[in-house]
Amino acid sequence: MGENQPVTSTNLKIRIDGSAGAAAPYEQLRAQISEAARAGRLPVGFRLPTVRGFAEELGLAANTVAKAYRALEADGVIETRGRGGTFIAAAADSAAREAAAAAQAFAERAERLGLTFDEATAAVMDALRARFGL
Incomplete structure (x- = not known):
């Protein structure tokens, strides 16, 4: 992802499966971000989209994205710097x-x-x- 290229669910390759048997959307988002960070596709210091922006892109409620971000933060995958943004942490x-x-x-x-x-x-x-x- 280039320096000036906006971060979107498309270039992060996030896909939410809305079918009945799929995991909860927040869990799908959490798992995909966690795996991408673990695999190095999202490097340490990479800035994630805002909760509202990501929610809008993915067609999810802001609370759903916020719940995924809270779980990722509790797991040490991301760190939130207040208004400074949300970043991939040094896991x-x-x-x-x-x-x-x-x-x-x-x-x-x-x-x-x-x-x-x-x-x-x-x-x-x-x-x-x-x-x-x-």
Whole structure:
């Protein structure tokens, strides 16, 4: 996408399936943006369209696009800079920060519960094995 080329759902290749069996529109939008960011088709720092503009282009309600953007922000895929716009975030940095915060919260909770280091470690390992099917 060129510097002066406007960002649209067409050049982002966003397609919303309105058929009855399809996922909710906000989830389709979230998944497509997330995948494009992960694959590098939307590079870090890439500015996304405004909520209203994107909604109009896609034929969706502004609340639907806003919900997708909120989910993407919670996942660390995008960052919103207020009136400055919405941008693809450095996902690796965001994921590492979120994992560190979750680990810190767990460590504090384990200490309050009176778990030993070995008990806390075992609990984490059990949860990870279950989650990753190991």
